[in-house]
Amino acid sequence: MAGSRTDSNGVTGGGDRARAYQLFAQALDYEGELREQFLTRECGADFKFRAEVDALLLIATRDPAVTGSLLGSAGHPEELAGQTYGHFRLTTRIGEGGMGVVYRADRTDGVQQSVAIKLISTTVGHAGRVRFEREAQLLAQIEHPAVARLVDAGVENGRAWIAMEFVNGLRIDDYCRAKNLNSTDIVRLLVQLAGAVAAAHRMLVVHNDIKPANVLVTAEGVPKLIDFGISRALQEAGATRLSGPATVGVGRLFSPGFAAPEQINGGTVTVATDVFGLGALAYRLLTGRSTFPDAVEPLDYMLAISQRDVELPSRTALKAGRPTEARQLRGDLDAILCKALERDPNRRYGSALDMQEDLHSYLTRRPVKARVPTFLYRSGKFVRRNALAVSLVSLLVVGLIVAATFMELQRHRTEQARDVAARRAEFIENLLASVDPTSDKPNVTVAALLDSAAQELDQKLGGEPLVEASILGMIANTDGAMARYPEALAASDHQLIILRAHGAGALELGRALATRGALLRELGKWSDALPPLQQAVALLKPVDAPSDLCSAMDTLGAVLANSNQEKAAEAMYHEEIAIEMAGNAQLRAQRMNPLFGLSVLLANLGRYQEGAEYGRQALAAARETLPADNPAVLNIETSYANALTTLHRTAEAESLLRHVVAAQTKVLGPDHKHTLLSRLALVANLADQHRDEEAAAMGLPVARSFEALLGADNLYAMSAWNFYGGAACGSHQEDQGLAALKRVAAARQRLYPPGTWVISSSQLSIGVCQFHMRRYGESEATLLAAVAGLEAARGPGFNRTQDGYRALYDLYSAMGKPDDAARWNAKLSH
């Protein structure tokens, strides 16, 4: 091995690294199942090595620029030079933009004119062609020194092309950097651009895609907007899929960092959209960073722009290590940029002309209209910003993970499936950074951040109770999502006290109570969870917040189902589904939760066929809106597999579960709560197949991890110990098994109301274990009591009751009491 090789950088040695690289490069040739097969064949059982290759593949597939260039291999430049489009012959290739390649071209009809021709990498249908050309005629009428004139446009062989004035210049961001322009110089450029945009607006044309790539600056220092109205024209023409790194998105086109919220959420594009674009461009040039520097990928940007305001430009400049610029931005320019970048179009400048005037006022040191800095205004804005973040985080916590509609746009990216907790961490880090401008701790852990935030809140925000409460709610949700339950409950308590003391509205109070209920539910404290959830539902019903209401109903349904109120739970789920079905797509997608709840509930009630049917519907609803490896889909697959297990369709269930466990282990890690739940389901499945040895071996680490994660009294931990105990007893490890079962039984007796079936179920497991140990006398007493309890709680058809009958049959057969055995055998339904 070459001595120069640096091997100090990780677990993989240099040779392995090279091999991982080569395998990764080859794997790119395969897709889906074939890739999986290829990798399994090549990597064998070397998981560490396989993980390395997977890491490379993950990076390659989640990077839109990478996948984009892989998919849309651009034509070779020489192939196109010499071709003619309209009156133009392509001469030399100048570059490529988000929409396609750009060539320099000359006229073929003798007129001296040099143009730039952009060949759009997309196809336009016949009807689209007419609209596109009509639109282009309108665009050709825009005349302004700062607009690159559209000369001609057309569609050739289904490919749209645009000929515009050839601009010999640099992209504005490169220009500003190269010339080392100061803030004042940049504002001068922006004033010219705002004027150009205003001129186009007078002709009722909106640019719709203002960003550095679309502004060139000539050697004389004149800025030129290119592609005016083109993205709009193409959309009008119904152009299918523009490929390219800058403009990603399916159905809707936008540029991360520069697109306005209404361009992303399907709102109306107006002149205010260009005001936003100018603001975003100004932000980039003046601060050196994009509006949401941490959101480089389209999905992150979509989330960021629809949930929070941009950070003050001066603060961003400071973070970017530009103290001089930060000083120049503070005050007027901060105000101008923030007004242009308001998320609500109605709060922005009414026109590009208004914005131009304010920029001009800044240059001439006159008062700026954007500046209305009253303390009330700012703190009001702060509450608004955080309230939205709070609602978003709770949306994540209830399990839907990120608005479902965004996901379908990005079906092929696995990036969304990454750890939910990490995602939440991003939110909270940003948010808490905005609470305390002096702290600059990028590497602090979320947990530490939460703790210090909880401590500092009172001092920092004691005088602003509603702000404090909204942050506490977010802390409670995030702590809960990270399974830090004591901290979560403390924050939630504190939040409720503040909200009640200050007469908060039904929405805030309802949300806070729902959070509290969800936390108690996670802890299995059913009776404590019931009152806050009932109040939450009552408070949220009259206000118009269907998503919050449905989340609360969902949790309440699960709590009712575990409090011997199954009928009420069933009704609650059906009521929720009705609300969701009457809502928009996002709300309808939420129906997967109650369907999922119903499937679990009905299976527990012994209505297995119905349960499985709801499981199937929940899975269908989830797959409709979410990518296949989304955590929510995987969770529902687990539940469906559980239903199949209960129906004794075990082989089917086992393969589904193994798939889910593998996917979750890869995406979330082996000890994430959701992965553990699926591993637990697999343990149950194996136990059902009487593969006790496997079940015990798999069950023990699951039980230990649950206990470490959620505490010994947690219902999942108990369930895992119970399965482990039963399986251990069945595979000659009776002592350990029985000890585990007895611990669970004691805990359940303490935690559940008397008569709850799980208590008898635990007893049943103990009785079976005693039978395995040939302690027949003890076993008989335990089993009889357990079966009586199960019959009373769930009736004779319930699967655990049936398990009890079977155990008694086995017991009496072994004891040589055929008559008793036959009596219990008769109760078994086949």
Place this chain on the structure above:
Amino acid sequence: MTDSTESDSPGITALLERWSKGEKDAYDQLLTHLYGDIHAIAVRQLHREHYLTIRPTALVHEVYLRLSELRQMQWQDRAHFLSMAARVTRQALVDEARRRRAEKRDGGRAVTLSDTNLGVSEAAYDALDVDTLLSELQEFDAVAADIVSLRVFGGLSIEEAAEVLKLSVATVNRRWVTGKTWLARELTRTE
């Protein structure tokens, strides 16, 4: 041409012309000349930017902007020029980083690069790390290493890199993806 700017050195046009005729020593002289230019700009930028972070392509752009003749070039020539600039930029940044480290200036902090071309968000990476990793990649995929170096340090487009390396666009595309992914992986490796 008469529109030369004040920062132009008088010999450069002639050198470019001689180089385009295939004269080897003109190439070497150009390299030396460019090295001085790029290094000076890098040092100035490093001084200005308190985080010591540099966008190599902006460096190259600046040189490009100052040499107004370059803008009259055919794109093929431009590609070759940029490939030369990429080489020089990489060397200049690595030299500067080593020097700073040795002198413990600015607390011995590294020279870091940031470029969206890398596809690893806006985070900044140590120039010496990038250089070392590219040398390592060179050992098992020399083509990919060349492409990444051209793209990252010279801002060459896929087509320009294809022209310089005399490869098809498809090959360059592919190797760019694998090389860049590998580099991103190594740069963000945490374990």
